[in-house]
Amino acid sequence: MLAALAAAAAVSAFALGLSPGQLLPAPGGVELLRAFAARAFTPALAWESDLVPPDAGPLLVSVAAAALRTVLFALGGMSLALALAVPLGLLSSASFWSQRQSGPLAAVALGAARAVIAGLRSVHELLWAVVFLAAFGLTPLSAVVALALPYGGTLAKIFAEMLDEAPRDAGEALRALGAAPSQVLALGIAPRALADMGAYTFYRFECALRSSAVLGFFGFETLGYGLRQAFYNLAYGELWTHLWALVLLVVAIERWSGALRRRFVA
Amino acid sequence: MSNAPLRDRTAPLGDLARAQVVSELRRQRPKSALLRSSLWFFALATACAWASGFFEVSAAFDGRRIDNLQRFLTQEVVPHHLRGTDFGPLELGTWALELFTDKGWGALLATLCLALSAIALATFGALVAAPFAVRTLAVLDPFLFGERGSSRAGRFARTGLVAVARGLLVAARAVPEYVLAFFLLAMLGPGAWPAVLALALHNAGILGRLGAEVVENLEPGPARGLAQLGASRGQILLWFAYPQALGRVLLYVFYRFETCVREATVLGLLGILSLGYWIQDARSRLYYDEMLFHVALGALLVLGADLVSALVRRAVRRA
Numbered sequence: 001m002l003a004a005l006a007a008a009a010a011v012s013a014f015a016l017g018l019s020p021g022q023l024l025p026a027p028g029g030v031e032l033l034r035a036f037a038a039r040a041f042t043p044a045l046a047w048e049s050d051l052v053p054p055d056a057g058p059l060l061v062s063v064a065a066a067a068l069r070t071v072l073f074a075l076g077g078m079s080l081a082l083a084l085a086v087p088l089g090l091l092s093s094a095s096f097w098s099q100r101q102s103g104p105l106a107a108v109a110l111g112a113a114r115a116v117i118a119g120l121r122s123v124h125e126l127l128w129a130v131v132f133l134a135a136f137g138l139t140p141l142s143a144v145v146a147l148a149l150p151y152g153g154t155l156a157k158i159f160a161e162m163l164d165e166a167p168r169d170a171g172e173a174l175r176a177l178g179a180a181p182s183q184v185l186a187l188g189i190a191p192r193a194l195a196d197m198g199a200y201t202f203y204r205f206e207c208a209l210r211s212s213a214v215l216g217f218f219g220f221e222t223l224g225y226g227l228r229q230a231f232y233n234l235a236y237g238e239l240w241t242h243l244w245a246l247v248l249l250v251v252a253i254e255r256w257s258g259a260l261r262r263r264f265v266a
Numbered sequence: 267m268s269n270a271p272l273r274d275r276t277a278p279l280g281d282l283a284r285a286q287v288v289s290e291l292r293r294q295r296p297k298s299a300l301l302r303s304s305l306w307f308f309a310l311a312t313a314c315a316w317a318s319g320f321f322e323v324s325a326a327f328d329g330r331r332i333d334n335l336q337r338f339l340t341q342e343v344v345p346h347h348l349r350g351t352d353f354g355p356l357e358l359g360t361w362a363l364e365l366f367t368d369k370g371w372g373a374l375l376a377t378l379c380l381a382l383s384a385i386a387l388a389t390f391g392a393l394v395a396a397p398f399a400v401r402t403l404a405v406l407d408p409f410l411f412g413e414r415g416s417s418r419a420g421r422f423a424r425t426g427l428v429a430v431a432r433g434l435l436v437a438a439r440a441v442p443e444y445v446l447a448f449f450l451l452a453m454l455g456p457g458a459w460p461a462v463l464a465l466a467l468h469n470a471g472i473l474g475r476l477g478a479e480v481v482e483n484l485e486p487g488p489a490r491g492l493a494q495l496g497a498s499r500g501q502i503l504l505w506f507a508y509p510q511a512l513g514r515v516l517l518y519v520f521y522r523f524e525t526c527v528r529e530a531t532v533l534g535l536l537g538i539l540s541l542g543y544w545i546q547d548a549r550s551r552l553y554y555d556e557m558l559f560h561v562a563l564g565a566l567l568v569l570g571a572d573l574v575s576a577l578v579r580r581a582v583r584r585a
Contacts, residue, residue, distance in 0.1 A: 001516055001582065002389075009386030012379030016458040029453040036449070075308075075315045118572070122565035124532045126444070130545065131561060134554050135338040141326040210442040217444065227445065231452070243441070250440040256304070263298055 036236050043244050044237030051233045059238060063226065067245050070222040073140070073215065074208040077147025081208075082201065084120075084152030088113055089159030095189055096163070113156075120153030125211050129218055143220045147211060151204055158200050159193075166193035195264040202257035206250055213246050223249075342554040365556060369544050370563050377540040377567060380458060380533070381526040384465030388526075389519050391470030396477035397503050398431035402489075403481065432478075438471030447533050461538040465529055469522050476518050480511045516582050520575045527571040531564040541567070 047059045056062060090096045091113035097106040123131075129146035136142045171188030179188070216224025223246045230238035315321070325331070341349065345361045397403055447464035454460050489506045497505070534542020541564045548556035 001578070002512075005382075005386055005389070005519070009382045012382040016376065016379045016383060016462075018383060018458055018462065022457055022459055023454065027455075029455065033453050036453075069320075071311075072315045072318075072320050075312050076321055079312045079316070118569060119565070122568040122572070123561060124528045124564070124568075126532045126535065127542075127545065127561050127564065130535070130549060131558070134342070134549065134557065135335050136326065136331055137334050139326045139331065140321045141323055144321055210440075214442050214444045217448070224445065228448070231448070243445075247437060247440045251436060254436070254440075260301060260304060263300065 035234075036239075039236040039240050042237065043240035044235065045241070047235075048237050049230070049233035049235035059241060063223075063241055063245050066216075066221060066223045066226050066242070067249055069220075070209060070212045070216075070246070070249065073143050073147065073212040073220065073222060074205060076140075076144040077151060077212065078201075078205050078208050080144060080148035081151035081155055081204075084148060085155035085159055088117055088152065088156035089163070092117055092156060093160035093163040095166075096185060117153045117156050117160075120149050121157065123150060125150045126214065126218070129215055133218065138219050140220065143212070143215050146215075147208055151208060155201065155204060159197055162193040162196045162200070163189060166190075166196075199257065199261045199264070202253075202260065206253045206257065209250055209253060210246075338554065342552075343558055345555045346553060362559065365559055366563070370541075370560065373534070373539065373541045373544055373560070374563060374567055376458075377527065377530045377534070377564070378571075380461050380465070380530040380538075380540055381523065381571070383458075384462045384530070385469065385519060385523045385526050387462065387466035388469035388473055388522070391466060392473035392477050392515075393508075395431060395435060395470060395474040396481065397507065399428060399435055399474060399478035400481045400507070401428055402486065403499060403503065403507065432475070435471045435474045435478075438467050439475070440471075441468070443468045443529050444533065444536070447536055447538065451536055451538070456537065458538065460536075461530060461533045461540065464533065465526050469526060473515070473518055473522060477511060477515050480514045481507045484510050513582060513585070517579050520578045520582070524568070524571050524575040528568050531567065 044059060047056065091109060094110070097110055125147050128149050129143060132142035132146050166189050168189070170192060171184045174184045174188040212220075213223040213227075216222040216226070217228055219225070223242050227239055227242040227246075230236070230242060316323075345353075345358065348357055348361065351357075443464045446467055447460050450460035450463050454463075484507070488510075489502055492502050492506055531541045534540035534544070535546045537543065537546070541560050545557050545560045545564075548554070548560065
């Protein structure tokens, strides 16, 4: 398997014309790299570029506001995604339908739900954003919906898998006691999958933060917006301030979810 | 249901006794202040986010936006030279085929090649980096007695090494691929390398960390045996850690491959030749018909990669 992967990669590297020689920086690349790396541990604490409009507030306030907007977009996207994922995940899980009679209707509904999920997932959030920008224009809701569609699909797919792979013991016991199918699912099976589902949702929130930051490259005022602006202004100190803010945000969320996961999953 | 008698077994329990059992169970249920406060925090923060009006929900439905949407759906998505004409599936097919042979097919292949090169490079990077991040391996007597007999400085150095390795892996994954590619493009100039390197770095961070966790969670018995026979750290790595962890790591590799294809499509927006390049190109010329065609082509590619990755993962699980 590994050999097949290596062979496929070699063929594609050849097709792309990748050669180690091209790894040498472009003209000016070395100076750029040096200027860029020099500021890694001395991020700017105040505006350094002359191109910043005079009425802009202090740099740190602006970065904090951008970080807050990054979190807000991620929260908005994830909440819509969850609202989408819970019903879709339920409809596309075999354990939901096996609790009921398995007629042709169930098969059709299951297939339809899975097709919708595949469709939502197959378009990247940035491409959804590009499409919505074209269709709606630059409104915050475009970004939220662009995040929510693929994330909702992914969450739904994973939720369905987790429901189907959850231990069956409690559900079987409830069924033996004469519980209704909906009770077996809600009280027997779902609770066994809940911890995993929560942990995964938290992980996707971390991904949503990154995506929300990148949406800044398309004009939404998240951390990516200031990052790109600083790069174009050649203000590498400011750039690192934004980059560190993003890394700290992501690492903090990761630590948080790690602490929760250690307590409940494992 | 034929198991009605089973239900009757609960009958002898009186209401009072039952209430006691229930309250006892309720008292014993797992409780966590962290979980509770986290849930409250996220619920409140989400409610505040929507209530604050930051998303401008009502503005999204005002007349101008609706006009935008209507124009987009009724005019702009219709292929340009067919607008206003009475066209059928034949004309539409010719348009799609022409676009596909002109731009789509080449970009499709390039996207796939980017993803394949990147995932192979990422796997290699993870294989090299992961051992340094394994806590059980980076001790004086791996898998045996831990730190017995080692000097304080040596212990400190090794703990530091693991911390640095983990920190690098986390940093590699905390920066989005798109941002990495944006910087690399400026430094390396146009070509495929910025995209390949950006994808490889980010995914090596993820795979390296997951791989280190897989090795830490392995049943340590065989490694102890090897260590007692006097195997060196490298030998343990080669004969125990790699072969035992390979199956699980391959699952992760193919799961990340799917993500790589998605991301490779998007990196084209930066000017790297993949499907995203033509999406950006069409967007900047306001050819939304072409843009949607390439987005749909990307979706098909991802669906294909999704399918391949699922099939391979199933095969790996069986093996």
